[in-house]
Amino acid sequence: MNLSLRRGIHNREAIAGYLFVAPVYIAFILFTLYPLVKSVIMSFTMVGTEYVGWVGLQNYAAVFKDYAWWPSVKNTIIYSAVVVPAAIFIPFFLAALVRLMTPAAQTIAKSCLYLPQVSSGLVMSLVWFWIYDPFNGLMNYLIGKVGIPPQIWLGDANTALLALILMSVLAGHGSNMLLYLAAMGGIPNTLYEVARLEGANWWQTLHNITWPLLRPTVLYVMIMSIISSFQVFTPAYVMTRGGPGLATSTVVYKIFNDLFTYFSFGIATAEALLLAVVIIGISLIQFRFFASDVEY
């Protein structure tokens, strides 16, 4: 085949390729990039619902002075500080335990552990709202069995955030567990055989072989968990409306409130951008410090 014909075929294939990915790019531009750029512009040009022209950093200054901003940031950080390690370690141990089971038992265990992921966050929140009912809820019934007095849970500023965190920690680790299981399947068995011959027990094997070799997966789970935990909204909105007081107000809940309750477009978009910058920054730090010796 001569060069020009080959080039012609290549060009035709390239055009076809571009056309196939075009819908995705168009959707990305229309539904992600354009709103993102518009948000940036709005944060510098809107006060309330009105375009007033360039206002500089006025909206950003207003965000930092808002009495509800820093408590929301604090709550989000506390929430992430507990939920993220739980999202990393609990599914890891679950995966390690599931791998010890017979194949049939593994199938059942995987199905049961993944089932909560199928429920929407809204449904989960409503169910947990009932679990936390201070009068007749399951949680007070259970803690009563071990001698702990009933708690108000969502109505007490001292326990409300804990209640949401507990829900997130217990709610479901199915998808991360499946990721770990898949990654564990890629570890050569010879390593485990050698460790067994050397007299290593289950914990030593897990700690010295499995965990280090799962580093890429752990990094992925960590980054995704941080991104989702920093954007926590549904439990705060459905179960507590950010209260009592500001006890469970999160950054995204505050953004929602500013936008849809108080119609402060400029402030809400400024808050959203600040959140985006923080999440990007944390992700970059994670890549810098934890991905140096990760190969995919």
Add this chain to the structure above:
Amino acid sequence: MKRRLAVLLVGLVALSVFSGCVKKTKRIDQQKKDLIQFWVAENFEGEGKQWEKVVEKYNNDNPDVKVELSVKPWDRTPLNVALQAKKPPDVVFHYFSDELPADAYEDLLDYLTPQEKEDFGPEIIQKFTNSKGKMYNWPWFIFQTAWMIGNGDLLKQAGLDPEQIQNDGWTWENFINTCKKTSDGERYGYGDAQSPETVNLLLNGLAGPIVSTTKPVEFNWGTQAALNVMKNYRDLIYKDKVMPKEVLGIDVFGLHEKFQRKEFSIIRSWIAWIPDLEEKGNISKIYILPYPQMDNKEVKLNVGSGGWSVFRQEPSQGEAHLEKVIAFVKYISKPMAGEFIPSNWSGLPASRSDREEFLPQMTKDDPNIALVAKFLESGSMTPALPTVAKKMNEIVKTYTSEAMSGKITAKQAVEKWSAEAGKLLN
């Protein structure tokens, strides 16, 4: 083949994306009638069906017009989306203030006749006029829907006369004693799952509006009166012990369930739910109870109001169309065939002449309506407050919630909200 498939796919995507960008046409249906898009949100179950009958009758009586009714969820999102897409409905039950851009509305002031102006009165007209002098709402009803409601059976069993309480009013101490009398080991005297809103209402009624309505703008809720309100309400849980702290951890519908099961004698709720609660709780009569006086001062209720907004259309549908829309709005704002839909939540007609005509019928058999009517006639319209007041209300509710949950004292709550309000005003 691959390229053809790719071209087809891109074409379909492009078609779906751009299909929304059609040229806007006049809203005339196939039978050449003026189309009026009419949105309502249900305030009670079955309201949509009532509106269907109203719209059907109007369409039959006005053959040149077709009103299209849409019953929307109680959520601002559909309206926001419609406004952003520049396709708002013609008429919507509008419970916003003037938060939306002023040019979104038609100015209804020009359609107010002198008789109507006198009938509504200057307070209502002013309430529905935004800061730019545009009347953005056509008055429909006045109301105060948040009340204490009592299980009449339990009150009477405890030897109390709810109708006497309605007629004579009661003090805060009487209220607490009533709660204690009607409670026992398995029943609580009082429950409120929306304490911040109730405290806000009491503050308005006893300490005045949150900020002054004239300049210089001053914050009014840093006073002793405000502290008394916060302290008295908080004491219901921590001192008087007539309200369980657990009620802070449930929502109003959870409270309704417990009220139906007679676990509470009196709750704070919305009166639109009374028929439902009576039926499901097998309660022979639920009484609306006046808010108790505090420090010998009667709670002066703010009178809320609701109306209809007429949204500007692009392109304009013409003056003739707008007049038909206004005619429809005026029609639905009045009692129709002896019925007034807002009466389901004890709303009264906004027009004085309509009230005079309709009220005797409404109050005839129901002491609850008589009580509400009495307070509405003596109350005053919620004043138009500066924009900063909304943020201040949020701050007050935040610290009220903290005080009720026990995190801070009443005094600390008042100090904190006064400090934040001061920062906002500076």
